[in-house]
Amino acid sequence: MTDSTSTSTAPIRVTVWGENRHEQINPVVRGIYPEGMHTTIADGIRGLLGDEATVTTRVLDDPEHGMTEETLAATDVLLWWGHTAHEEVTDEVVERIQRHVLEGMGIIVLHSGHHSKIFRRLMGTTCSLRWRNDGSDRELVWTVSPRHPIAEGVPQPLVIPGQEMYGEFFDIPDPDELIFLSTFTGGEVFRSGITYRRGYGRVFYFSPGDEVYPVYHNPGVQRVIANGVRWARPTRERESYLVTPMYLPGEFDRPVLTDENGGLIDYYTREPVAVRGEGAAS
Template identity: 55%
Template sequence: MSSHIKVVVWNEFRHELEDEKVKQIYPKGIHQVIADYLKKEQFHVETATLDEPEHGLTNEVLDRCDVLIWWGHRAHEEVKEEIVERIHKRVLQGMGLIVLHSGHFSKIFKKLMGTSCNLKWREANEKERLWVVAPGHQIVQGIGPYIELDQEEMYGEFFDIPEPDQVIFISWFEGGEVFRSGCTFTRGKGKIFYFRPGHETYPTYHNAEILKVIANAVRWAAPVDSAEITFGNVKPLEIIKSIEVGKTS
Protein backbone atom coordinates (compact mmCIF):
# COMPACT_ATOMS: atom_id res chain seq x y z
CA MET A 1 0.00 0.00 0.00
CA SER A 2 1.15 3.55 -0.75
CA SER A 3 0.88 4.59 2.91
CA HIS A 4 3.71 2.20 3.76
CA ILE A 5 6.08 3.74 1.19
CA LYS A 6 8.30 6.52 2.56
CA VAL A 7 9.35 9.11 -0.03
CA VAL A 8 11.84 11.98 0.11
CA VAL A 9 11.48 14.66 -2.58
CA TRP A 10 14.80 16.48 -3.03
CA ASN A 11 15.19 19.77 -4.89
CA GLU A 12 17.92 22.37 -5.24
CA PHE A 13 15.29 25.05 -4.48
CA ARG A 14 17.37 27.84 -6.00
CA HIS A 15 15.43 28.87 -9.12
CA GLU A 16 12.21 29.33 -7.18
CA LEU A 17 13.88 31.76 -4.77
CA GLU A 18 15.83 33.79 -7.33
CA ASP A 19 13.83 33.73 -10.59
CA GLU A 20 10.51 35.59 -10.52
CA LYS A 21 9.04 33.57 -13.41
CA VAL A 22 9.81 30.27 -11.68
CA LYS A 23 8.56 31.64 -8.35
CA GLN A 24 5.18 32.41 -9.91
CA ILE A 25 4.84 28.84 -11.18
CA TYR A 26 6.22 27.11 -8.07
CA PRO A 27 5.92 29.59 -5.16
CA LYS A 28 6.71 26.89 -2.59
CA GLY A 29 9.16 25.03 -4.79
CA ILE A 30 9.01 22.18 -7.28
CA HIS A 31 9.56 19.73 -4.43
CA GLN A 32 6.47 20.93 -2.60
CA VAL A 33 4.18 20.55 -5.63
CA ILE A 34 5.34 16.95 -6.11
CA ALA A 35 5.17 16.24 -2.37
CA ASP A 36 1.62 17.61 -2.07
CA TYR A 37 0.43 15.32 -4.86
CA LEU A 38 2.14 12.26 -3.40
CA LYS A 39 0.58 12.94 0.00
CA LYS A 40 -2.85 12.87 -1.67
CA GLU A 41 -1.84 9.48 -3.08
CA GLN A 42 -1.33 8.30 0.51
CA PHE A 43 2.48 8.16 0.50
CA HIS A 44 4.46 9.18 3.56
CA VAL A 45 6.41 12.17 2.21
CA GLU A 46 9.30 14.36 3.37
CA THR A 47 11.14 17.06 1.46
CA ALA A 48 14.80 18.08 1.47
CA THR A 49 16.74 20.86 -0.27
CA LEU A 50 20.31 21.68 -1.18
CA ASP A 51 20.95 24.41 1.40
CA GLU A 52 19.82 22.41 4.41
CA PRO A 53 22.54 20.82 6.59
CA GLU A 54 23.82 17.71 4.78
CA HIS A 55 21.46 18.79 1.94
CA GLY A 56 18.63 17.49 4.09
CA LEU A 57 19.82 13.93 3.42
CA THR A 58 21.18 12.80 6.75
CA ASN A 59 21.79 9.14 7.49
CA GLU A 60 18.57 9.11 9.52
CA VAL A 61 16.53 10.53 6.62
CA LEU A 62 17.96 8.11 4.06
CA ASP A 63 17.71 5.10 6.38
CA ARG A 64 13.93 5.53 6.54
CA CYS A 65 13.58 6.46 2.85
CA ASP A 66 12.13 3.90 0.44
CA VAL A 67 12.25 6.11 -2.67
CA LEU A 68 14.26 9.30 -3.27
CA ILE A 69 13.06 11.75 -5.95
CA TRP A 70 15.79 14.09 -7.28
CA TRP A 71 15.44 17.43 -9.10
CA GLY A 72 18.67 19.31 -9.74
CA HIS A 73 19.88 21.75 -12.38
CA ARG A 74 22.53 24.40 -11.91
CA ALA A 75 24.13 23.43 -8.60
CA HIS A 76 25.17 19.83 -9.26
CA GLU A 77 28.76 20.56 -8.24
CA GLU A 78 27.64 21.88 -4.84
CA VAL A 79 26.38 18.46 -3.79
CA LYS A 80 28.95 17.03 -1.40
CA GLU A 81 30.69 13.81 -2.35
CA GLU A 82 29.95 12.24 1.04
CA ILE A 83 26.23 12.70 0.43
CA VAL A 84 26.55 11.18 -3.05
CA GLU A 85 28.31 8.16 -1.54
CA ARG A 86 25.60 7.89 1.09
CA ILE A 87 22.84 7.84 -1.54
CA HIS A 88 24.78 5.44 -3.76
CA LYS A 89 25.13 2.96 -0.90
CA ARG A 90 21.41 3.13 -0.13
CA VAL A 91 20.44 2.58 -3.78
CA LEU A 92 22.60 -0.55 -3.94
CA GLN A 93 20.90 -1.72 -0.74
CA GLY A 94 17.46 -1.32 -2.35
CA MET A 95 16.30 2.30 -2.06
CA GLY A 96 14.52 3.44 -5.22
CA LEU A 97 15.70 6.56 -7.07
CA ILE A 98 13.65 8.71 -9.45
CA VAL A 99 15.73 11.29 -11.33
CA LEU A 100 13.81 14.15 -12.94
CA HIS A 101 14.67 16.40 -15.91
CA SER A 102 18.16 17.96 -15.59
CA GLY A 103 18.99 15.59 -12.76
CA HIS A 104 20.58 13.55 -15.55
CA PHE A 105 23.71 15.64 -14.85
CA SER A 106 23.60 15.07 -11.08
CA LYS A 107 26.59 13.45 -9.46
CA ILE A 108 24.53 10.54 -8.19
CA PHE A 109 22.97 9.71 -11.56
CA LYS A 110 26.31 9.90 -13.39
CA LYS A 111 27.93 7.71 -10.72
CA LEU A 112 25.20 5.10 -11.06
CA MET A 113 25.28 5.20 -14.87
CA GLY A 114 29.06 5.34 -15.31
CA THR A 115 28.76 7.59 -18.40
CA SER A 116 28.73 11.33 -19.16
CA CYS A 117 24.88 11.38 -19.35
CA ASN A 118 25.22 14.19 -21.90
CA LEU A 119 22.65 15.13 -24.54
CA LYS A 120 21.47 17.85 -26.93
CA TRP A 121 19.12 20.58 -25.64
CA ARG A 122 17.23 23.68 -26.74
CA GLU A 123 14.84 25.97 -24.85
CA ALA A 124 12.32 27.23 -27.42
CA ASN A 125 8.84 26.68 -25.94
CA GLU A 126 8.33 23.54 -28.00
CA LYS A 127 5.50 21.06 -27.90
CA GLU A 128 6.57 17.71 -26.50
CA ARG A 129 4.74 14.44 -27.05
CA LEU A 130 5.85 11.60 -24.77
CA TRP A 131 4.91 8.32 -26.44
CA VAL A 132 4.35 5.29 -24.23
CA VAL A 133 6.47 2.46 -25.66
CA ALA A 134 5.99 -0.01 -22.77
CA PRO A 135 2.18 0.01 -22.41
CA GLY A 136 2.09 -2.88 -19.95
CA HIS A 137 4.50 -1.32 -17.46
CA GLN A 138 3.42 -0.28 -13.96
CA ILE A 139 4.87 3.21 -14.48
CA VAL A 140 2.29 4.01 -17.19
CA GLN A 141 -0.75 2.60 -15.40
CA GLY A 142 -3.68 4.92 -16.11
CA ILE A 143 -1.80 6.78 -18.88
CA GLY A 144 -3.01 6.86 -22.49
CA PRO A 145 -0.90 6.27 -25.60
CA TYR A 146 0.98 9.55 -25.07
CA ILE A 147 1.29 12.63 -22.87
CA GLU A 148 1.32 16.00 -24.62
CA LEU A 149 2.94 19.11 -23.15
CA ASP A 150 2.34 22.43 -24.90
CA GLN A 151 5.71 23.89 -23.91
CA GLU A 152 8.89 22.23 -22.74
CA GLU A 153 12.65 22.34 -23.09
CA MET A 154 13.95 20.03 -25.81
CA TYR A 155 16.32 17.19 -24.97
CA GLY A 156 17.62 15.29 -27.99
CA GLU A 157 19.54 12.14 -28.78
CA PHE A 158 22.17 10.95 -28.49
CA PHE A 159 21.63 10.53 -24.73
CA ASP A 160 24.88 9.12 -23.35
CA ILE A 161 23.54 6.56 -20.89
CA PRO A 162 24.10 2.79 -20.66
CA GLU A 163 21.44 0.61 -22.28
CA PRO A 164 18.35 0.91 -20.06
CA ASP A 165 16.64 -2.14 -18.61
CA GLN A 166 13.54 -0.80 -20.36
CA VAL A 167 12.53 2.36 -22.23
CA ILE A 168 9.10 3.51 -21.06
CA PHE A 169 8.68 6.81 -22.97
CA ILE A 170 10.12 8.22 -26.17
CA SER A 171 9.58 11.94 -26.72
CA TRP A 172 9.03 13.77 -29.98
CA PHE A 173 9.63 17.51 -30.08
CA GLU A 174 8.22 20.15 -32.39
CA GLY A 175 11.69 20.87 -33.76
CA GLY A 176 12.05 17.26 -34.93
CA GLU A 177 14.22 15.62 -32.27
CA VAL A 178 13.39 12.48 -30.31
CA PHE A 179 14.58 11.41 -26.86
CA ARG A 180 14.42 8.40 -24.53
CA SER A 181 12.44 10.29 -21.88
CA GLY A 182 11.59 7.47 -19.49
CA CYS A 183 14.20 4.81 -18.73
CA THR A 184 14.55 2.19 -16.01
CA PHE A 185 17.75 0.75 -14.58
CA THR A 186 18.74 -1.64 -11.80
CA ARG A 187 21.83 -1.17 -9.65
CA GLY A 188 22.35 -3.71 -6.89
CA LYS A 189 18.92 -4.15 -5.31
CA GLY A 190 17.84 -0.60 -6.20
CA LYS A 191 15.50 0.40 -9.04
CA ILE A 192 16.07 3.69 -10.88
CA PHE A 193 13.73 5.64 -13.16
CA TYR A 194 14.86 8.63 -15.20
CA PHE A 195 11.94 10.87 -16.30
CA ARG A 196 12.79 13.76 -18.62
CA PRO A 197 10.05 16.46 -18.46
CA GLY A 198 10.17 19.20 -15.82
CA HIS A 199 11.97 22.38 -16.91
CA GLU A 200 11.54 24.96 -14.18
CA THR A 201 10.07 27.75 -16.33
CA TYR A 202 7.10 25.61 -17.42
CA PRO A 203 4.22 24.31 -15.26
CA THR A 204 5.04 20.68 -16.06
CA TYR A 205 4.62 19.46 -12.48
CA HIS A 206 1.09 20.85 -12.39
CA ASN A 207 0.17 18.38 -15.15
CA ALA A 208 -1.93 15.55 -13.72
CA GLU A 209 -0.51 12.90 -16.05
CA ILE A 210 3.11 13.83 -15.25
CA LEU A 211 2.34 13.59 -11.53
CA LYS A 212 0.59 10.25 -12.04
CA VAL A 213 3.69 8.87 -13.76
CA ILE A 214 5.83 9.98 -10.82
CA ALA A 215 3.45 8.34 -8.33
CA ASN A 216 3.41 5.14 -10.38
CA ALA A 217 7.20 5.20 -10.51
CA VAL A 218 7.40 5.52 -6.73
CA ARG A 219 5.28 2.38 -6.32
CA TRP A 220 7.43 0.56 -8.88
CA ALA A 221 10.75 1.66 -7.38
CA ALA A 222 9.88 0.91 -3.76
CA PRO A 223 12.07 -1.81 -2.22
CA VAL A 224 10.92 -5.40 -2.02
CA ASP A 225 11.68 -7.77 0.84
CA SER A 226 14.44 -10.04 -0.43
CA ALA A 227 17.62 -11.72 0.73
CA GLU A 228 20.73 -9.63 1.28
CA ILE A 229 23.32 -9.72 -1.49
CA THR A 230 26.57 -11.34 -0.35
CA PHE A 231 29.99 -11.54 -1.97
CA GLY A 232 33.33 -13.26 -1.37
CA ASN A 233 34.36 -16.76 -0.40
CA VAL A 234 31.53 -19.09 0.59
CA LYS A 235 31.20 -22.68 1.76
CA PRO A 236 29.52 -25.12 -0.65
CA LEU A 237 25.86 -25.92 -0.16
CA GLU A 238 26.40 -29.56 -1.13
CA ILE A 239 29.14 -32.07 -0.30
CA ILE A 240 31.70 -31.94 -3.07
CA LYS A 241 33.09 -35.36 -4.01
CA SER A 242 36.62 -35.13 -5.35
CA ILE A 243 38.21 -37.73 -7.61
CA GLU A 244 41.98 -37.99 -7.87
CA VAL A 245 43.29 -37.56 -11.37
CA GLY A 246 44.30 -40.85 -12.94
CA LYS A 247 42.15 -43.05 -10.70
CA THR A 248 38.87 -44.68 -11.60
CA SER A 249 36.18 -45.85 -9.26
Protein backbone atom coordinates (compact mmCIF):
# COMPACT_ATOMS: atom_id res chain seq x y z
CA MET A 1 0.00 0.00 0.00
CA THR A 2 1.04 3.60 -0.57
CA ASP A 3 0.32 6.91 1.11
CA SER A 4 -0.93 8.54 -2.08
CA THR A 5 -4.14 10.54 -1.92
CA SER A 6 -7.22 8.73 -3.16
CA THR A 7 -8.44 9.80 -6.59
CA SER A 8 -11.87 8.25 -6.07
CA THR A 9 -14.78 10.30 -7.35
CA ALA A 10 -17.28 8.45 -5.16
CA PRO A 11 -19.42 10.69 -2.94
CA ILE A 12 -18.25 11.32 0.61
CA ARG A 13 -20.40 9.17 2.89
CA VAL A 14 -21.40 11.44 5.77
CA THR A 15 -23.29 10.48 8.93
CA VAL A 16 -24.56 13.29 11.18
CA TRP A 17 -25.18 12.14 14.75
CA GLY A 18 -27.36 14.21 17.05
CA GLU A 19 -28.29 13.70 20.67
CA ASN A 20 -31.81 14.99 19.80
CA ARG A 21 -32.90 15.60 23.38
CA HIS A 22 -33.13 19.41 23.63
CA GLU A 23 -35.38 19.47 20.56
CA GLN A 24 -37.86 17.22 22.37
CA ILE A 25 -38.08 19.11 25.67
CA ASN A 26 -37.19 22.76 24.98
CA PRO A 27 -39.70 24.77 22.89
CA VAL A 28 -37.03 27.38 22.07
CA VAL A 29 -34.78 24.74 20.53
CA ARG A 30 -37.71 23.08 18.79
CA GLY A 31 -38.67 26.42 17.28
CA ILE A 32 -35.16 26.93 15.87
CA TYR A 33 -34.66 23.32 14.77
CA PRO A 34 -38.13 21.81 14.24
CA GLU A 35 -36.69 18.73 12.52
CA GLY A 36 -33.74 18.46 14.92
CA MET A 37 -30.30 20.02 14.91
CA HIS A 38 -28.89 17.00 13.14
CA THR A 39 -31.28 17.59 10.23
CA THR A 40 -30.26 21.24 9.88
CA ILE A 41 -26.56 20.31 9.97
CA ALA A 42 -27.14 17.58 7.38
CA ASP A 43 -29.13 19.94 5.13
CA GLY A 44 -26.30 22.49 5.27
CA ILE A 45 -23.82 19.88 4.07
CA ARG A 46 -26.14 18.75 1.29
CA GLY A 47 -26.72 22.33 0.17
CA LEU A 48 -23.02 23.12 -0.15
CA LEU A 49 -21.57 19.80 -1.29
CA GLY A 50 -24.46 18.58 -3.44
CA ASP A 51 -23.61 15.36 -5.28
CA GLU A 52 -20.16 15.39 -3.69
CA ALA A 53 -21.65 13.85 -0.53
CA THR A 54 -24.38 11.47 0.57
CA VAL A 55 -25.66 12.46 4.00
CA THR A 56 -27.62 10.43 6.54
CA THR A 57 -28.54 11.09 10.17
CA ARG A 58 -28.61 9.06 13.36
CA VAL A 59 -29.68 9.95 16.93
CA LEU A 60 -28.99 8.81 20.46
CA ASP A 61 -32.23 6.84 20.84
CA ASP A 62 -31.66 4.72 17.74
CA PRO A 63 -30.67 1.09 18.41
CA GLU A 64 -26.98 1.07 19.40
CA HIS A 65 -27.30 4.89 19.22
CA GLY A 66 -27.33 4.49 15.47
CA MET A 67 -23.63 3.65 15.57
CA THR A 68 -23.77 0.05 14.40
CA GLU A 69 -20.78 -1.66 12.86
CA GLU A 70 -22.52 -1.55 9.49
CA THR A 71 -23.20 2.20 9.72
CA LEU A 72 -19.66 3.08 10.74
CA ALA A 73 -18.13 0.84 8.06
CA ALA A 74 -20.19 2.78 5.51
CA THR A 75 -19.24 6.22 6.90
CA ASP A 76 -16.32 8.29 5.63
CA VAL A 77 -16.95 11.25 7.96
CA LEU A 78 -18.97 11.23 11.20
CA LEU A 79 -20.28 14.46 12.75
CA TRP A 80 -21.10 14.43 16.47
CA TRP A 81 -23.29 16.84 18.47
CA GLY A 82 -24.07 15.97 22.08
CA HIS A 83 -24.67 17.86 25.30
CA THR A 84 -26.93 16.64 28.06
CA ALA A 85 -26.70 12.86 27.66
CA HIS A 86 -23.01 12.11 27.10
CA GLU A 87 -23.02 9.37 29.72
CA GLU A 88 -25.90 7.53 28.03
CA VAL A 89 -23.61 6.59 25.15
CA THR A 90 -22.35 3.11 25.94
CA ASP A 91 -18.65 2.41 26.26
CA GLU A 92 -19.02 -0.37 23.68
CA VAL A 93 -20.20 2.15 21.08
CA VAL A 94 -17.43 4.60 22.03
CA GLU A 95 -14.81 1.90 21.55
CA ARG A 96 -16.37 0.99 18.20
CA ILE A 97 -16.25 4.60 16.97
CA GLN A 98 -12.68 5.03 18.21
CA ARG A 99 -11.61 1.92 16.31
CA HIS A 100 -13.10 3.24 13.09
CA VAL A 101 -11.37 6.60 13.57
CA LEU A 102 -8.04 4.87 14.13
CA GLU A 103 -8.65 2.84 10.97
CA GLY A 104 -9.28 5.95 8.88
CA MET A 105 -12.79 7.34 9.40
CA GLY A 106 -12.91 11.12 9.82
CA ILE A 107 -14.80 12.68 12.73
CA ILE A 108 -16.03 16.24 13.29
CA VAL A 109 -17.00 17.05 16.88
CA LEU A 110 -19.27 20.07 17.35
CA HIS A 111 -19.79 22.49 20.26
CA SER A 112 -20.56 20.70 23.56
CA GLY A 113 -19.39 17.47 22.01
CA HIS A 114 -16.07 18.50 23.59
CA HIS A 115 -17.33 16.64 26.67
CA SER A 116 -18.56 13.61 24.74
CA LYS A 117 -17.10 10.25 25.61
CA ILE A 118 -15.65 9.80 22.14
CA PHE A 119 -13.85 13.17 22.06
CA ARG A 120 -12.43 12.68 25.56
CA ARG A 121 -11.32 9.19 24.53
CA LEU A 122 -9.57 10.51 21.44
CA MET A 123 -7.94 13.40 23.33
CA GLY A 124 -7.02 11.59 26.56
CA THR A 125 -7.83 14.70 28.65
CA THR A 126 -10.86 16.15 30.45
CA CYS A 127 -11.61 18.55 27.55
CA SER A 128 -13.03 21.00 30.10
CA LEU A 129 -13.29 24.73 29.45
CA ARG A 130 -14.74 28.01 30.73
CA TRP A 131 -18.27 28.90 29.66
CA ARG A 132 -21.02 31.47 30.08
CA ASN A 133 -24.50 31.51 28.56
CA ASP A 134 -26.37 34.70 29.44
CA GLY A 135 -27.78 35.47 26.00
CA SER A 136 -25.64 38.56 25.42
CA ASP A 137 -22.46 37.22 23.83
CA ARG A 138 -21.39 37.86 20.26
CA GLU A 139 -18.74 35.49 18.93
CA LEU A 140 -16.18 36.54 16.35
CA VAL A 141 -14.48 33.55 14.75
CA TRP A 142 -11.09 34.70 13.44
CA THR A 143 -9.24 32.66 10.82
CA VAL A 144 -5.62 32.20 11.92
CA SER A 145 -4.69 29.70 9.19
CA PRO A 146 -6.10 31.28 6.02
CA ARG A 147 -4.55 28.76 3.62
CA HIS A 148 -6.05 25.76 5.39
CA PRO A 149 -8.77 24.07 3.28
CA ILE A 150 -11.26 24.24 6.17
CA ALA A 151 -10.96 28.06 6.08
CA GLU A 152 -11.68 28.38 2.35
CA GLY A 153 -14.52 30.82 1.69
CA VAL A 154 -15.12 31.54 5.39
CA PRO A 155 -15.76 35.24 6.24
CA GLN A 156 -13.00 36.99 8.19
CA PRO A 157 -14.18 37.27 10.85
CA LEU A 158 -17.17 34.98 10.91
CA VAL A 159 -19.72 36.86 13.01
CA ILE A 160 -22.15 34.90 15.19
CA PRO A 161 -24.52 37.48 16.77
CA GLY A 162 -25.68 35.31 19.67
CA GLN A 163 -23.78 32.40 21.13
CA GLU A 164 -22.68 30.69 24.33
CA MET A 165 -19.24 31.80 25.45
CA TYR A 166 -16.49 29.20 25.49
CA GLY A 167 -13.16 30.38 26.88
CA GLU A 168 -9.67 29.25 27.77
CA PHE A 169 -8.29 27.28 29.43
CA PHE A 170 -9.45 24.45 27.15
CA ASP A 171 -7.97 21.19 28.49
CA ILE A 172 -6.93 19.50 25.27
CA PRO A 173 -3.61 18.28 23.85
CA ASP A 174 -1.79 20.81 21.70
CA PRO A 175 -3.64 20.71 18.36
CA ASP A 176 -1.93 19.61 15.18
CA GLU A 177 -3.41 22.74 13.57
CA LEU A 178 -5.14 25.83 14.91
CA ILE A 179 -7.49 27.17 12.24
CA PHE A 180 -9.93 29.42 14.12
CA LEU A 181 -9.66 31.54 17.27
CA SER A 182 -12.80 33.07 18.75
CA THR A 183 -13.26 36.22 20.83
CA PHE A 184 -16.23 37.22 22.96
CA THR A 185 -17.73 40.36 24.49
CA GLY A 186 -16.18 39.65 27.89
CA GLY A 187 -12.69 39.64 26.40
CA GLU A 188 -12.36 35.86 26.40
CA VAL A 189 -10.56 33.93 23.68
CA PHE A 190 -11.04 30.32 22.62
CA ARG A 191 -9.37 27.86 20.24
CA SER A 192 -12.58 27.26 18.33
CA GLY A 193 -11.33 25.34 15.28
CA ILE A 194 -8.63 22.70 15.75
CA THR A 195 -7.48 19.51 14.07
CA TYR A 196 -5.77 16.29 15.08
CA ARG A 197 -4.70 13.02 13.54
CA ARG A 198 -5.59 9.92 15.50
CA GLY A 199 -4.28 6.73 13.97
CA TYR A 200 -5.20 6.92 10.30
CA GLY A 201 -8.20 9.18 10.97
CA ARG A 202 -8.61 12.96 10.96
CA VAL A 203 -10.34 14.84 13.78
CA PHE A 204 -11.81 18.37 13.52
CA TYR A 205 -13.36 20.16 16.51
CA PHE A 206 -15.46 23.28 15.85
CA SER A 207 -17.03 25.00 18.84
CA PRO A 208 -19.88 27.31 17.70
CA GLY A 209 -23.32 25.72 18.01
CA ASP A 210 -25.24 26.10 21.29
CA GLU A 211 -28.75 24.75 20.90
CA VAL A 212 -30.69 27.91 21.88
CA TYR A 213 -29.18 29.99 19.05
CA PRO A 214 -29.67 29.49 15.28
CA VAL A 215 -25.96 28.90 14.75
CA TYR A 216 -26.33 25.99 12.31
CA HIS A 217 -28.47 28.16 10.04
CA ASN A 218 -25.52 30.57 9.67
CA PRO A 219 -24.07 30.28 6.12
CA GLY A 220 -20.52 30.82 7.38
CA VAL A 221 -20.86 28.05 9.95
CA GLN A 222 -22.32 25.77 7.28
CA ARG A 223 -19.31 26.56 5.07
CA VAL A 224 -16.87 25.62 7.84
CA ILE A 225 -18.65 22.31 8.42
CA ALA A 226 -18.80 21.45 4.70
CA ASN A 227 -15.11 22.27 4.34
CA GLY A 228 -14.42 20.11 7.37
CA VAL A 229 -16.19 17.18 5.75
CA ARG A 230 -13.98 17.51 2.68
CA TRP A 231 -10.85 17.75 4.82
CA ALA A 232 -11.71 14.82 7.12
CA ARG A 233 -12.52 12.43 4.29
CA PRO A 234 -10.18 9.40 4.23
CA THR A 235 -7.52 9.56 1.55
CA ARG A 236 -6.97 5.81 1.33
CA GLU A 237 -8.81 2.59 2.03
CA ARG A 238 -9.50 1.90 5.68
CA GLU A 239 -7.24 -0.68 7.29
CA SER A 240 -6.71 -2.26 10.67
CA TYR A 241 -4.84 -0.12 13.16
CA LEU A 242 -4.99 -2.49 16.12
CA VAL A 243 -3.00 -5.40 14.65
CA THR A 244 0.78 -5.21 15.12
CA PRO A 245 2.45 -6.99 12.21
CA MET A 246 5.67 -8.99 12.34
CA TYR A 247 8.73 -8.50 10.10
CA LEU A 248 11.06 -11.27 8.96
CA PRO A 249 14.84 -10.79 8.94
CA GLY A 250 15.85 -8.87 5.84
CA GLU A 251 12.20 -8.21 4.87
CA PHE A 252 12.16 -4.60 6.04
CA ASP A 253 9.09 -3.45 4.12
CA ARG A 254 6.93 -6.58 4.17
CA PRO A 255 4.75 -6.99 7.28
CA VAL A 256 3.30 -10.43 7.96
CA LEU A 257 0.79 -12.01 10.32
CA THR A 258 0.24 -15.55 11.55
CA ASP A 259 -2.87 -17.40 10.45
CA GLU A 260 -4.99 -19.79 12.51
CA ASN A 261 -2.62 -22.66 11.66
CA GLY A 262 0.52 -20.81 12.66
CA GLY A 263 1.62 -20.08 9.10
CA LEU A 264 2.63 -16.69 7.77
CA ILE A 265 0.42 -14.48 5.62
CA ASP A 266 1.05 -11.09 4.01
CA TYR A 267 -0.34 -8.27 6.19
CA TYR A 268 -2.08 -6.55 3.26
CA THR A 269 -3.06 -9.31 0.84
CA ARG A 270 -3.51 -12.14 3.39
CA GLU A 271 -1.73 -14.44 0.92
CA PRO A 272 0.59 -17.18 2.29
CA VAL A 273 4.22 -16.20 2.74
CA ALA A 274 7.09 -18.66 2.72
CA VAL A 275 10.20 -17.94 4.78
CA ARG A 276 13.44 -17.59 2.82
CA GLY A 277 15.37 -20.82 2.65
CA GLU A 278 12.29 -23.04 2.64
CA GLY A 279 12.55 -23.59 -1.09
CA ALA A 280 9.38 -21.74 -1.95
CA ALA A 281 8.86 -18.33 -3.46
CA SER A 282 7.90 -15.66 -1.01
